Amino acid sequence: MSGIMREALLSWALNDTPQAPLLCSAGEEEALLLGHMVASGLVDDADKVRSIRREGDGWQVRAELCAQASLPALRRLEALKPLDGGFVAPSAAIVRRCEQAMAAERGAGLHTVLLGIGERTALGRDIGRHNALEKAVGSALRESLDLGHAILAASSRLSLEMLAKAAFAGIPILVTQKQVGSLCVLHAQRLNIAVCRLEAALRPLSCPERVRDE
16 A cells, blocks of 8 residues: 555564564564674674574574673663774775665665675665664674674664664674764764764764775
8 A cells, every 4th residue: 555664563582582572674584683683782692693483473583692681772882892993994985885875775765774894785674774774784694794894874864772783783884874863973982983974075973093085
């Protein structure tokens, strides 16, 4: 029906314990759940997710949780150590990823997150921007891509929650054409993550040393 966006409630359990359903776009459920486990700080290594499989009308995830998994996400973020400082990207590459993410949005009302790792990419599209990020992370991890050398480009604004998910996944550079929250920038500086906004030109709002001018 025209004008109505299709939504789905993803029922899932973690180690046999039912979790709150995820409101999302249908499809890529395995990538979403894998990305959710990593980008929410529930596991500190994707290899600790033992299995993700459909069971009946829902999904079952089995994983070895990290020590702080029971804490609220913000508390886990506050305890997170800064990322290693080795990865630097050319400004042109960051701009190109941002333009690719905006083009992939295609006006369909879905949020888009594009992860660029070298010449390879992983794409997440969903009604929820957090879900889009988690789908992209999950897809990249399934392809064994190195998120420590990734550029994350989002078609939506970058909030503290989006930064937290990128930080748990170990992603060092984020970019958007939309707005950026002040707490996102503040925590990004502490975590050694470059948050950039593409305006008339690329503008690093934190950790500009990760962006190389050309």
